Amino acid sequence: MCLFLSTSFLFAQRKYQLDQNLSYYSQEIQESDVYLKERCKLDVYFPKDTLNVPTVVWFHGGGLEFGSKHIPEGLKEKGVVVVAVNYRLHPKIKNPVYIEDAAAAVAWTFKNISKFNGNPNKIFISGHSAGGYLASMVTMDKSYLENHGVDADSIAGSIPFSGHTITHFTVRKERGIDGKQPIIDKYAPLFHVRNDSPPMLLITGNREMELLGRYEENAYFYRMMKVVAHPDIELMELDGYGHNMVYPAVPLLLDFVKRKTAVQTPE
Numbered sequence: 015m016c017l018f019l020s021t022s023f024l025f026a027q028r029k030y031q032l033d034q035n036l037s038y039y040s041q042e043i044q045e046s047d048v049y050l051k052e053r054c055k056l057d058v059y060f061p062k063d064t065l066n067v068p069t070v071v072w073f074h075g076g077g078l079e080f081g082s083k084h085i086p087e088g089l090k091e092k093g094v095v096v097v098a099v100n101y102r103l104h105p106k107i108k109n110p111v112y113i114e115d116a117a118a119a120v121a122w123t124f125k126n127i128s129k130f131n132g133n134p135n136k137i138f139i140s141g142h143s144a145g146g147y148l149a150s151m152v153t154m155d156k157s158y159l160e161n162h163g164v165d166a167d168s169i170a171g172s173i174p175f176s177g178h179t180i181t182h183f184t185v186r187k188e189r190g191i192d193g194k195q196p197i198i199d200k201y202a203p204l205f206h207v208r209n210d211s212p213p214m215l216l217i218t219g220n221r222e223m224e225l226l227g228r229y230e231e232n233a234y235f236y237r238m239m240k241v242v243a244h245p246d247i248e249l250m251e252l253d254g255y256g257h258n259m260v261y262p263a264v265p266l267l268l269d270f271v272k273r274k275t276a277v278q279t280p281e
Contacts, residue, residue, distance in 0.1 A: 028061040030091060033130070038099075038122035053102050056119055059085050060095040060130040068170070068271050069095040069132040071123055073141030073148045078112050078184040079104045081144070088264030094271060095132040097123050101148070109185045109201060113158055116148040120169075121162030136275050138171045140267055142260050144184070146177020147203070153214070154206035169212040171274050173267045176218045176228055176257055179203045179235035194226070204231070207238045213246040214239070215270045217263045223256030 035055045037044055044051040061067060070089060074081040083098040090096075101115035124134050139149040152158055153172040159165065181202040183193040191197065198204050216236055221229035229251055236249040250266060252259050 028091065028093065029063055031060060031062050032085070033058045033060075038119045049102060049106055053100050054115055054118070055083070055100050056122070057083055057085065057098045058095065058127075058130050059090070059098070060132065061093065062131070064093070065131050066133040066136075067093060067095055067131055068136040068138060068275050069097060069123060069127050070267065070271065071097045071099065071120055071137065071139050071141075071149075073099050073101070073116060073139075073145030075141065075143030075145045076103070078109075078144045078147075078182060086260060086264055088261060089268075092268055094268070095127060095130055097127070104184050104188065108188050109182075110158075113148060113151050113155075113201075114161075117152050117158035117162060120152055121159055121164045124164050124168065135168075136170050136271075137168070138173060138267075138271055138274075139169055140173040140175065141177070142175040143177060143257065144182065146174030147179075147182050148177075149174045150177050150179065150203035151201070154203045154208070154211055155200070167210065167212060171213040171215065171270060172211075173215045173217065173270055175260060175263050175267075176224065177203075177216075177232075178228070179231045196227070196231075204235050204238065207235070207242055209239070209242040209244045211239075211244065213270075213274055214244075214248070215266065216247070216249045217252065217259070217266055218250075219252050219255040219257055219259040221251060225257045228257065 034057045038056055039054050083100045085096050085098050099119040101112045127134055141149045149172055156166040181197045181199055185201050216232045218229045218232050239247045252262050
């Protein structure tokens with residue numbers, strides 16, 4: 015589907031608080047690794063006067079080699095909790111450490127978000143580019159969250175922005191594989207196609223403006239999820255935008271969160 019949407023659902027004004035640089039690993043694990051202690055932090059941006067609101071865990075992009083946590087402007091004051099995550103980066107570490115960090119941050123969110131007025135039954139995972147790849151890996155390969163006692167199927171929805179669905183190019187680079195040589199192995203979301211994963215919304219820029227093959231690999235992931243009869247997956251392509259498509263995609267994320275939380279049984 016090829017479209018651009020600018021609509022979003024709006025919330026009444028609320029007071030928000032930002033708690034920064036919270037560690038998502040235990041103190042014992044932090045003391046075992048200087049880089050982990052420095053890097054594995056997250057920020058929580060939350061409405062102070064509203065309980066049981068949805069949460070968006072946001073992973074920054076940067077090719078798994080650079081970038082830093084931030085709250086996307088379009089997610090501010092929109093009635094959701096935002097958990098913005100830093101994770102360790104290549105070349106200081108190698109795969110699958112950044113995926114393990116992403117899973118640890120998501121697990122922390124499940125176990126702690128109620129302290130920040132979030133509902134643990136309404137946790138959505140998202141991110142741009144490399145962050146979208148991490149969101150998809152944590153959603154599709156259940157083993158990463160299982161290591162923390164969390165069922166990946168408890169995720170309310172996954173919304174990767176322009177993320178790899180094949181094995182990430184930095185993972186390939188670590189193995190000496192050229193970036194134009196696609197592979198699909200256990201470090202590819204495509205490898206873990208299944209019909210019982212959480213709802214998913216895949217968003218990319220226009221296929222002619224995106225990074226090499228990014229739309230097409232998302233389209234193939236979408237098609238294979240349909241082949242295995244996944245009941246709730248969508249693919250959206252944003253006309254007029256290339257890889258830098260976060261701004262127009264955020265309203266689509268918020269609409270997805272609204273739709274999926276609206277059908278949940280009230281507690």
